[in-house]
Amino acid sequence: xxxxxxxxxxxxxxxxxxxxxxxxxxxxxxxxxxxxxxxxxxxxxxxxxxxxxxxxxxxxxxxxxxxxxxxxxxxxxxxxxxxxxxxxxxxxxxxxxxxxxxxxxxxxxxxxxxxxxxxxxxxxxxxxxxxxxxxxxxxxxxxxxxxxxxxxxxxxxxxxxxxxxxxxxxxxxxxxxxxxxxxxxxxxxxxxxxxxxxxxxxxxxxxxxxxxxxxxxxxx
Numbered sequence: 590x591x592x593x594x595x596x597x598x599x600x601x602x603x604x605x606x607x608x609x610x611x612x613x614x615x616x617x618x619x620x621x622x623x624x625x626x627x628x629x630x631x632x633x634x635x636x637x638x639x640x641x642x643x644x645x646x647x648x649x650x651x652x653x654x655x656x657x658x659x660x661x662x663x664x665x666x667x668x669x670x671x672x673x674x675x676x677x678x679x680x681x682x683x684x685x686x687x688x689x690x691x692x693x694x695x696x697x698x699x700x701x702x703x704x705x706x707x708x709x710x711x712x713x714x715x716x717x718x719x720x721x722x723x724x725x726x727x728x729x730x731x732x733x734x735x736x737x738x739x740x741x742x743x744x745x746x747x748x749x750x751x752x753x754x755x756x757x758x759x760x761x762x763x764x765x766x767x768x769x770x771x772x773x774x775x776x777x778x779x780x781x782x783x784x785x786x787x788x789x790x791x792x793x794x795x796x797x798x799x800x801x802x803x804x805x806x807x808x809x
Contacts, residue, residue: 601718605726607639609698609733610667613691614642617670620690624683626676634670644668651774658778666770669743681752688748695734696794702726703798704805711809727798735790739782741773742766 615636618629629635634642643649647666677683706723709716738746743766751759765772776782799806 597718601721602725602729605698605702605722606729609695609726609729610648611637611639611642612694612698613733613737614667614670616690616694617672617687620687621670621672621677624686625678626673628673628676629670632671642667642670666737666744685749685752688745688752691745692734692737695730695737696798699727699730699734699794700798700801702730703802707802707805707809711806727795731791731794731798732787734794735787738790739773739786741769743769744773 614634618635621628622630622635636642644667647668651666672684672687674680674684674687677687702723706720706727708714709720709723737744738749740746740750742748742751742763747762747766747769751762754762773782
């Protein structure tokens with residue numbers, strides 16, 4: 590649970606979180622444009638301006654409620670990037686790539702923050718603000734990565750699963766979308782998604798980014 594609300598603590602967490610959310614959403618729009626759909630680009634959503642991606646409920650209210658209730662995980666969502674899947678060159682396959690682009694951007698950002706942390710520690714730079722921000726960047730991005738991969742629409746994992754399933758099962762899964770986030774939110778508040786999904790998968794991706802950066806850690 591977050592207990593430090595000082596200006597420095599807020600900055601340490603807010604800066605990497607804003608990057609994590611903004612790049613995640615922009616990545617969806619960028620991938621869609623590359624694969625044939627300009628909808629998000631034409632609406633100005635392929636942007637690094639965080640204001641274009643903030644959702645009052647998902648980006649502000651839900652994380653605040655989780656903080657106040659002492660949740661061990663902070664999750665939320667940004668304003669969904671509009672994608673016209675019918676305009677994609679290969680809608681079934683390309684929709685999977687569009688969905689993967691967001692979590693993929695968080696994985697890359699976690700790697701970048703870890704690389705920065707390794708460099709700071711390895712070079713003996715004892716700037717606690719940057720070290721703490723790097724650690725927060727890893728935590729936020731891995732959390733967003735894993736949370737968004739949960740296989741229930743409208744989360745990215747649900748869209749990925751829908752693209753992989755046969756047509757009938759994919760349609761049935763899509764019918765859950767209006768209720769999907771409420772189901773996920775219920776699982777978050779009961780602790781089920783934390784213990785059975787978030788904790789093991791975050792541990793896996795932590796191991797993976799440590800493995801990828803192991804040559805760099807050997808140098809330092």
